[in-house]
Amino acid sequence: MINxxxxxxxxxxxxxxxxxxxxxxKLLKEEPSAxxxxxxxxxxxxxxxxxxxxxxxxxxxxxxxxxxxxSLEPIINRCMLCGKCQFACPKGLNTRHIVLIxxxxxxxxxxx
Amino acid sequence: MQERLAxxxxxxxxxxTIGLVFILTYLFIALIRVxxxxxxxxxxxxxxxxxxxxxxxxxxxxxxxxxxHRKIWKKNWTLGYMHTAFAFGWFLLIIWGHLEVNIFAPxxxxxxxxxxxxxxxxxxxxTTLQGSFFFFMMDxxxxxVLSGLVLAIYKRFRRKAFGMKRTTKLRWNDQxxxxxxxxxFPLRFLAESxxxxxxxxxxxxxxxxxxxxxxxxxxxxxxxxxxxxxxYSISLGVFFxxxxxxxxxxxxxxxxxxxxxxxxxxxxxRNSGYGKVEIYSCSRCGICLDxxxxxxxxxxxxxxxxxxxxxxxxWKSAKAHQAASTCLMCNRCTKACPVGxxxxxxxxxxxxELVNLHTEKQYDYLNTSVKDISTPLNALTLxxxxxxxxDVIYFAGCMTHLTPATKLAMTKILEASGERFNFxxxxxxxxxxxxxxxxxxxxxxxxLIKKNTELFNQIHAKTLVTSCxxxxxxxxENYALNMRVLHHSQYIQELLKIGKIKINxxxxxxxxxxxxxxxxxxxxxxxxxxxxxxxxxxQSTAYxxxxxxxxxxxIAAEALPYRKRRVxxxxxxxKLTTNxxxxxxxxxxxxxxxxxETNKIEVKDLAEIVAxxxx
Ligand code: SF4
Ligand code: SF4
Ligand code: SF4
Ligand code: SF4
Numbered sequence: 056m057i058n059x060x061x062x063x064x065x066x067x068x069x070x071x072x073x074x075x076x077x078x079x080x081k082l083l084k085e086e087p088s089a090x091x092x093x094x095x096x097x098x099x100x101x102x103x104x105x106x107x108x109x110x111x112x113x114x115x116x117x118x119x120x121x122x123x124x125x126s127l128e129p130i131i132n133r134c135m136l137c138g139k140c141q142f143a144c145p146k147g148l149n150t151r152h153i154v155l156i157x158x159x160x161x162x163x164x165x166x167x
Numbered sequence: 168m169q170e171r172l173a174x175x176x177x178x179x180x181x182x183x184t185i186g187l188v189f190i191l192t193y194l195f196i197a198l199i200r201v202x203x204x205x206x207x208x209x210x211x212x213x214x215x216x217x218x219x220x221x222x223x224x225x226x227x228x229x230x231x232x233x234x235x236h237r238k239i240w241k242k243n244w245t246l247g248y249m250h251t252a253f254a255f256g257w258f259l260l261i262i263w264g265h266l267e268v269n270i271f272a273p274x275x276x277x278x279x280x281x282x283x284x285x286x287x288x289x290x291x292x293x294t295t296l297q298g299s300f301f302f303f304m305m306d307x308x309x310x311x312v313l314s315g316l317v318l319a320i321y322k323r324f325r326r327k328a329f330g331m332k333r334t335t336k337l338r339w340n341d342q343x344x345x346x347x348x349x350x351x352f353p354l355r356f357l358a359e360s361x362x363x364x365x366x367x368x369x370x371x372x373x374x375x376x377x378x379x380x381x382x383x384x385x386x387x388x389x390x391x392x393x394x395x396x397x398x399y400s401i402s403l404g405v406f407f408x409x410x411x412x413x414x415x416x417x418x419x420x421x422x423x424x425x426x427x428x429x430x431x432x433x434x435x436x437r438n439s440g441y442g443k444v445e446i447y448s449c450s451r452c453g454i455c456l457d458x459x460x461x462x463x464x465x466x467x468x469x470x471x472x473x474x475x476x477x478x479x480x481x482w483k484s485a486k487a488h489q490a491a492s493t494c495l496m497c498n499r500c501t502k503a504c505p506v507g508x509x510x511x512x513x514x515x516x517x518x519x520e521l522v523n524l525h526t527e528k529q530y531d532y533l534n535t536s537v538k539d540i541s542t543p544l545n546a547l548t549l550x551x552x553x554x555x556x557x558d559v560i561y562f563a564g565c566m567t568h569l570t571p572a573t574k575l576a577m578t579k580i581l582e583a584s585g586e587r588f589n590f591x592x593x594x595x596x597x598x599x600x601x602x603x604x605x606x607x608x609x610x611x612x613x614x615l616i617k618k619n620t621e622l623f624n625q626i627h628a629k630t631l632v633t634s635c636x637x638x639x640x641x642x643x644e645n646y647a648l649n650m651r652v653l654h655h656s657q658y659i660q661e662l663l664k665i666g667k668i669k670i671n672x673x674x675x676x677x678x679x680x681x682x683x684x685x686x687x688x689x690x691x692x693x694x695x696x697x698x699x700x701x702x703x704x705x706q707s708t709a710y711x712x713x714x715x716x717x718x719x720x721x722i723a724a725e726a727l728p729y730r731k732r733r734v735x736x737x738x739x740x741x742k743l744t745t746n747x748x749x750x751x752x753x754x755x756x757x758x759x760x761x762x763x764e765t766n767k768i769e770v771k772d773l774a775e776i777v778a779x780x781x782x
Pocket of ligand 3: 448450452453455473476503
């Protein structure tokens with residue numbers, strides 16, 4: 056099989072009845088640059104963790120915006136914080152800070 | 168010399184005595200708390216140090232730094248003179264006072280106020296001149312301290328004369344303590360001058376005293392000049408009581424800090440007593456303000472070392488964390504600090520207290536075999552015997568993959584040298600772990616260290632070469648590898664020296680930017696310069712060596728906004744290119760990326776310049 060460098064994800068349902076933007080609002084407050092993400096995917100294509108898992112910062116930004124904290128929680132700390140995405144991001148997002156903030160809120164009190 | 172008064176007490180000594188008792192009690196309690204907070208092995212280190220000959224070395228250092236302020240002299244003579252005049256001058260006054268009591272009134276040694284108000288209680292007799300030596304020394308020393316005071320006041324208006332563009336902004340508590348300190352010496356001078364007709368004095372006090380006397384005969388009406396002794400005593404008392412709540416706490420903590428540091432104690436344990444002593448040893452001198460680019464270029468004064476230590480003192484942990492996560496960890500402040508406060512280590516601890524990413528599952532993918540996740544990488548397991556028998560492992564580093572010219576240049580150089588090498592992360596890698604450590608997650612970093620160590624040690628190479636100074640520092644200091652670790656600048660210099668590669672010199676004018684992690688934080692300054700000298704004309708700048716600037720894109724400052732980083736990079740490029748060089752060379756992918764974006768000058772990694780000019 057030809058490796059195109061990306062994987063197909065399972066299809067998911069977007070439930071617009073539920074609005075849970077609390078986490079996203081917290082994120083914007085602590086790291087305002089998060090609002091400027093254009094979902095270009097540059098971060099995901101250069102990601103060190105993305106080589107081994109389906110960790111994908113672009114997707115994380117989308118999940119966060121949608122309020123899908125359930126899907127975020129188990130994967131957010133898989134990032135190695137290497138910083139490649141931050142150097143590559145065309146909009147200059149503080150991507151590592153975003154990962155750290157999301158981790159703080161999602162895992163508050165859950166990890167020792 | 169004889170006692171002038173039958174009583175050895177006067178109510179005006181009370182403010183001073185209360186202040187003294189307070190500060191001694193405070194010191195005693197603080198000392199016990201600090202030592203108690205030390206982990207047991209550190210307590211042991213401290214004891215061992217105190218009862219060894221090395222304690223003399225600490226004593227000497229305390230004398231040189233706390234009293235003579237040697238490091239401040241190195242920065243600026245006027246500033247050094249000012250600090251020494253206060254510290255050493257005051258120390259001498261105390262010594263003279265005690266000697267006088269010792270010689271002339273030994274039975275009064277148990278009264279703590281006696282040496283301080285000696286001239287009130289004692290007087291010079293007509294027949295002996297025994298006291299004149301001390302009178303002279305006292306006056307000379309007092310003049311010395313007063314000259315420092317004049318400079319201190321002058322500094323508040325014209326700090327440029329002291330080599331400082333910026334100085335500390337004082338809070339009310341610092342102000343009260345400072346004005347009390349400033350008042351002590353003029354008041355003492357006045358009190359002793361007024362009394363010089365009664366108890367004697369030397370050139371300064373007696374001289375000025377006789378002028379006062381000419382106006383009015385105070386000796387007859389002593390009652391009018393008593394308030395001046397009260398004022399002198401009160402200023403001392405206020406200073407002592409404000410001491411623990413002001414910048415002057417460092418007078419108490421700095422000697423202990425020096426002893427602990429020399430005992431080999433380091434800030435590795437959270438909330439250890441050492442950290443507390445270190446924070447309180449910051450004298451808020453403000454010397455670290457000018458070197459910090461966050462202050463001078465990015466207008467983030469709150470993040471400077473001096474303000475970070477203040478946040479910690481005031482228990483403002485959110486602010487401290489904010490300062491820690493915008494700090495570049497460039498260590499320009501630490502190099503400049505006369506006290507040697509290692510704020511970078513403290514900041515890492517602040518982050519460590521608040522950040523934890525680690526769970527069992529965090530990096531479980533490191534242990535899945537490559538086949539399971541169908542990636543074409545050799546980064547997690549090594550396959551094939553050919554890879555394990557080499558001279559050199561080349562590890563480009565995550566970031567170098569974003570500046571591919573560097574890794575291509577390195578491949579070219581390695582091939583030309585004829586060394587057998589394994590480009591271990593040619594198709595990707597896992598991170599070295601320093602970025603996650605700098606974010607405060609030590610346990611997570613440990614997992615990455617473990618995995619990388621396993622990988623590297625499987626190969627029987629002599630040398631590990633990396634193109635990233637961040638990886639270099641971490642491999643060298645936090646890994647236990649079976650091979651030596653070199654940054655590519657060091658490796659290229661070695662290849663040139665032993666003649667494994669040769670280059671055609673060019674006439675290009677090159678300026679070199681020292682990356683923080685390679686230069687100030689690892690001490691590698693010479694090798695990159697030697698390499699560049701052999702390939703072009705290396706120009707020097709005002710920012711060479713320890714003076715080098717941070718490119719602004721440090722991985723440590725996770726919360727520093729992009730536009731702040733940009734202004735810093737632009738500023739550095741501006742400063743480095745004043746002599747119109749052809750090439751701005753560096754040796755770090757992050758610096759390269761930061762500078763390239765300014766589009767002002769050709770930016771190259773030194774490996775590229777070498778690879779282009781290989782024979
Ligand atoms: S590279 Fe930056 S802008 Fe693009 S998706 Fe990632 S975070 Fe968003
Ligand atoms: S910092 Fe995290 S998200 Fe960004 S490239 Fe590295 S591993 Fe991927
Ligand atoms: S950290 Fe050092 S240089 Fe900065 S104010 Fe404190 S003592 Fe002075
Ligand atoms: S390490 Fe650098 S950025 Fe951080 S406070 Fe010191 S001088 Fe400023």
